[in-house]
Structure formats: structure tokens, C-alpha cells
Amino acid sequence: MESPSAEEVIEAFTDAVQDQLDTGDAIEVPGLGTFSVEHRPSGVQEEDGVRRLAPPRNEVVFTPEPGA
Template identity: 75%
Template sequence: MESPSADDVIEAFTDILEHQLSTGNAVEVPGLGTFAVEHRPSAVQTEDDVRRLLPPRNEVVFTPEQDA
């Protein structure tokens, strides 16, 4: 049996990560950190006297693992 290529491993990881995050689960990668989804409410952004309303959204956030 042939070993998976680095591209195969990365593709499998991103598929799993996408699925878990889309269902609201965080993904912890030992030695690396944690991927999670955080909700951002709507907000007003002011730039050069122009105000824009930013819609609510979900963002993927990454928290690196802290060395003990």
C-alpha cells in the first residue's frame, strides 16, 4: 500500500477541519493550537468620516498552543 502524499494529508486535514468547524466544534491540534469559530456581532466602522455597518458574521480563529 502506498503512503499518502503530503497533499493528501493536507486535503484530509482541511476537509475534517471544515466539517468540524461548520458543525460548531473546535479542533485542537496537539503541539500546534486550536481552531474554533467565533461569532462577531454587527458593528459600525468609521473610516475617514464614512460610517459603514458591518454585518454579523462567524470567523475562524486560531489560538496557538502555549508552551508549558
């Protein structure tokens, strides 16, 4: 039986993280940190003198483990 390639391992890891975040749960990776989802409300943004309303959204946030 062949060992999985690095690409396959990374793909499996990202799929697992995405699945967990899709449910709204945080995922902790020991020795690395925590991935979580935070809700950002709508708000006014200004760029090059143009103001626009940014829609509410969810953002993936990574918090590194202390000392990592």
C-alpha cells in the first residue's frame, strides 16, 4: 500500500478544516493554532474617496498557538 503524497495529506487537512468551519465550529491544531469563523456586520467602507456599503460576512480567523 502506497503512502499518501504530501499534496493528498494537505488536501485532506484543508477539507477537514473547511467541513468543521462550515458547521460554525472552531478547529484546534495542536502545535499550530486555532481556526474559527467570526461574523463581520455590514459597514461603510471608503476607498479612493468612494464610499460603499460592505455586506455582512463570515471570515475565517487563525489564532496561532502561543510559542508556535
